[in-house]
Amino acid sequence: MPKSLPALLLLFSLPLLLSAQAIYSGRIQDVANGHPVAGVNIALLNSSVEQTSNLFGDFVLKNTAHDSLIHPRNSYRFYNNTMLWEGEFPIELEIYAIDGRLVRHESNLGNAGSYLFPKLPFGIYLLRVSTEEDIQTFKAFSNGDRTSIADRGATWHRSSVVPQPDTLLLSKEGYYSRLIPLAGKDTLLRINLLKKENDDLHYFNELIDPIAFDLISNRPSRTNDGEVSSVKIIYNQEDGLMYYMNTKRYTLHYLFAKAQLGFDQGNSVFNQTQYRRNDDRYLFPANLNYYKDQDKYVLYFVAANEISCEEIQLLFDKILSTSYLEGRLFLFANRPEFNTCDVPQITPEELYEGQNYQALNLAENYGYLNKVPLEDLEDTYLGRHDIILLNGIPNDVSVVAGIITTEFQTPLSHINVLSHNRNTPNMALRDGWGNQQLDALLGRLVYLKVSADSFEIRPATLPEATAFWAQNEPQDSIILDKNTTLQGLVDLQTADYSFVDVVGGKASNFAEILNTTVSGVPIPTPESSFAIPFYYYDKHLKDAGLDVFLEEMLVNEQFINNPAYRRARLKDFQERIKDEPLDAELIGLVEDRIHNFADFPSFRFRSSTNAEDLENFSGAGLYSSYSAKANDPDKTIEKAIKKVWASLWNWRAFEERSYYKISHTSCAMGILVHRSFPDEDANGVVITKNLYNTNPGFIINVQYKEYSIVFPEPGILNDQIMLFTWSIVPGQQFTPEYLTFSNIPELNGQTVLTDDELMELGAYCLALKKHFYQNVPHDCNCTEQDFGLDIEFKVDSQVSQRKIYIKQARLYN
Template identity: 30%
Template sequence: MSIGARIKFDPHIRLPALPEPARHIPAPSNIAPVEAATALTDRTMFEAFAARDDVPGILAVREVKFLISGYDQDVPTLHFMNSTRNPLHFDFARDHLGFVHDVATFNRVTYFAEDRQFLAGTVLAYDNFQRPDGSQGLYALEFWPTDPVSTTYVAQAFQMVEARMEFAQGTLAYHPSGDVQEQLLIRDADDFASHNVRTVSTTELFDGIEYNPLNLGEAVGILRLMTGDDPRPPSPTDIVIYETLPNDLPLVAGVISAAPQTPLSHVNLRAQQNDIANAYLRNAAQSPLLSEHVGKPIRLSVTADRLEVVPVTTVEMLAALETRRPANTQTPPRNLGPRDIVALDDLAWTQVDAFGAKAANLAELRRAIDPKYVPNGFAVPFSFYHDFMVANGLYDALQVMMNDPAFQDDEQRKDLLKAFRKDIKAAPMTTPMRDKLDAMHRAFPEGTTPRCRSSANNEDLVGFTGAGLYDSYTHRLDEGHIEKSIKQVWASLWNLRAFNEREFYRIDHLTAAMGVLVHPNFDDERVNGVALTRNFYFPTFEGYFINAQVGEDMVTNPDGTQTAEEVLLLQNIDPEKQHPYETVYIRRSSLVSSDDTVIGHKDLMELALQLKKIQTHFQFLYGRSTDESFAMDVEFKIDSHGKLAIKQARPWTG
């Protein structure tokens, strides 16, 4: 039964009577009431037992875990666990139910089998879910995503939980949270319906969510609705409302989007990188909470449950802005010693201060994993950019421009920087420099279209990714000397969003430098995607989080009408299965059919093996081997021939 049916949320529905043993469950005599209960009497008790947890796609959801014991004795007993005191089912069984075996044995008698001693599950409160009748709230009954829980077990758990959470009757639904459970639901739809088990699919769940906090925190600034009617670029004093997600996010005070975001969207990456409060709110521009404050300074709080808005004065706003900025000028590392272009296989990771982190990390990737997965190419050092700027007097011109009073006006600054970028592109390059770049270009196989990518001294660093800050260019076969594309990359150091971000963080503009990473361009992509080398939804289990989309469609920032495929690869805990990871589809791509996927199982397993190697290698390299929060943010492609290519790896800033 789907939540779309009117019967789904009728509070007067009465479920079939429970089996006699289940209706007369004795209270556990040896479990303290603070640890567990056989019933949750009201919402207050639910919240007292609930822990906050990040679940796939949604942040800080209240959840109460439960364990049904006694299946081996035909007397199933439901235990609602105080989930802040007992975060793991195994620990609860050991500490309070007298289970004396190890965790492997517990898993064997609790998951994946038809004959079980325990059934482990969770009730999650999706309070910002809008039901079909317009009312709010959904309680979702969920199990471990890869556990093939049968209709019989689901139905009995559903009946027991709803009978002992009377306040949730009519609003409890079974959510098959993994692919294997979705397939069982499709296969056994008639059985679920005959047991009156309400169900909600992952698609229905996400479509019904009206509010989703992606980066908790506070923002103080002027609330602005970003439309084509206002040509002014966003500034650090703005809290912006976007109807659709931008490809690049300037430095702002806070973000509210009416378009759903993914955890790996450029918008959320930048929000986490810069500690910017960020949330999705359906129909944000029309929200009564926000509309009366547009154009006024406010304090916006992005909390786990809601947005909160309080008016502030301009003085308070400016004071809050200053607290976000560093106290002193920052000078990025810039080693101008290396004078030659270097092949990636000859570039040491320690030369990051001369070639930039993007180039150094890609060179290191070729050592971390089989180099067949990583593009080969060259790195152009900072010294080329510096010598070019000196030879053409561009540092002096830059200083004059920044001292011009007109430069302090945002709109005039935008125009002046645009003119300066044109000057960079038009300035001549010395013959020796042109010859070295030409020799690099000719070193690629004939017919190659090189991709020239930014590798600045203030991007792809620990704690600061600079994601989307600078530009990359493909040098086409009919464009002549490659100096054109190299100068375009250099010029992107001086786009408005990059300048303003450096200014905000008091980074010395005159020591900012741009290296260039050059490798063959990826054309005819079947899949593009990003991945994190850490399972941040179930951190006690090894795993990887992957966003992927068809072809060259934007995976990080879809246009507001598209959704990317979100996949969680989880460490396999089923001893009967041979492959190391289980697949959990969090969201399906809107560009493929409902029964299809963007990435096939074989490609996912191949990618996972490389992600594991990348995590291990760079965690050691960065001196973070014992840091469980460390992860790498990886960009990858799969071409039309099915070949996997990993094109970037940088430290995750979340």
């Protein structure tokens, strides 16, 4: 019979004798929804100890391997809603309410084990534990969910055994198994398990392993990185939780905040309050990018996110405390001010050095795979159906079916612009020179497809390749308009795009730049500009009989069928152009126009053909430009003009025109002239559309001094910027985000352009984009936002302190 309540209370002072053993208890839940997971097998590695979680996901596990019994009779221990016991005799348990009512009775529980208390209503309870030898009673308290011992005045005997590390293995059908390392001490755990199939997955609060990352990751919003996956994250300061979003489901942080965090004020308010410093901010959005080749995770903030180093540190700590990323998490400083933050960082050099694959031009083609050492490229004939593997980046490449380099390229390099124009695949693969997959395909006809995060290369058949070439390569002959009747130098202030058949594409587009203003002020261009029309090139050939020589050469059977012979004859033709004396009248016209170098000591004579800077044929890098300098016998006006004319017949230019089936006899060379930039502060290229995602913006590549953008040296990085054509900052038109920073030592870590210069450049490019879209004929069936120009600029201090000059603009498909 149960003892009376007063009698039970008298038993509180009896000693409690326990052994020293590690007790692991806690609750197991689904990481995706927080629901308890029942039936999970919890095993202690290297022992026979195991248990199964109950209906509420709760468990208690005792490591008997660490036991050190100090009392031969029964001993009891209470830990985390659980009673544990061991001894010589089986026990019986009774639970009484404070009024003496019996609320639970458990008999024959054995002489050792654990008992998880049921959910009891809020209040005080008495626990009566009896064996055939003795009876012990304990006072307990329930909060309605869990039960704890209210009186621990009894003596606790602990072991002096040193705790040993343990590892729990959790497993359940339909879930991924998980290992939990422990310190061998009493531990209260809350363990998340990941379900193998999550059809309605929205987010995780804990990122428990790489499988979880893969489940919710997607391609990053920036697509210029290869083999990278991304998870959008938000830290909610109100509930103190990290949210790892299912990025396949939620493409914007706002959409997640609206659906899962109750943000109901609209996207515009979200951008103004949760990306900017203000009293209403409580959410901190970011991206977590995983670089597979480096096995590193990179914390990345969009350009509009106004966040301090202290807030970055907070977010860093929250990620580390809720993920497996310890030692593998780094910040990518895509804004200069982030460089001072005291968290682990990864530089652009480290980021790209660790990558093996880079996708440049996303396209597919068929061709014969050839491995060509860079030093042999000049002497190696390559046809339009060759795919070439190069151990470096060349200055130029004739028409080929695809390019693979072992050095990473800049997206605006000449060979990538050419690949873009030809719609042929271009990629970088650092281990390409010794890649076994590529070696096995050398000399064979292959299919190559370059995608954003991977590439495919496989053997191909001639019928499938032939069908592809017939459908995708130029098939129709093109005869260009050519006006050789206009004499005299052309004042480009009075010209426009319609002069392309008179002075060529580069000069006529330059005239359109002169016609463009920002707030009524002309866009700055190089001073003293004018153009030499086709008339003088045509006259030079005719006066020397070179027009007849050209016609005979082009129809010569050996010239047509023998690449080596063709190359030699083109070289000979170029020398003939340069050897013939120049019309003295033309030299006089140019000298008068530049005041015989009185205004500037050096002038640039730039190629401008009717087969250049066109919508469907950019001719980037095909032709050559030269300078003329005062009192320099090697750089005279005559030599500069003739060398530019001769470059119309550059080997690669001829091959490129042949690929596009452009009639060579319809081509002519004009010349754009303006003062040169012998010591510029910076040079750069802008594409007035976002090459990486649909977010409206420009891509700017800019470099210090004369370091080349289009022909970069190996290992040299430039400032690469996404200049978004929007801003959440009132009164600001653009938002810059740096993708890479220039590593030129002379910069001492500074950016090439200042923020003010970026804003100024953006205004010029936006005006040019609008002007060309509305005033220059084009075939782009697109909105103004998707319309692209390829713009070249300089920053120079020769005339005034650090002035931006726009020196070229052409259509970019």
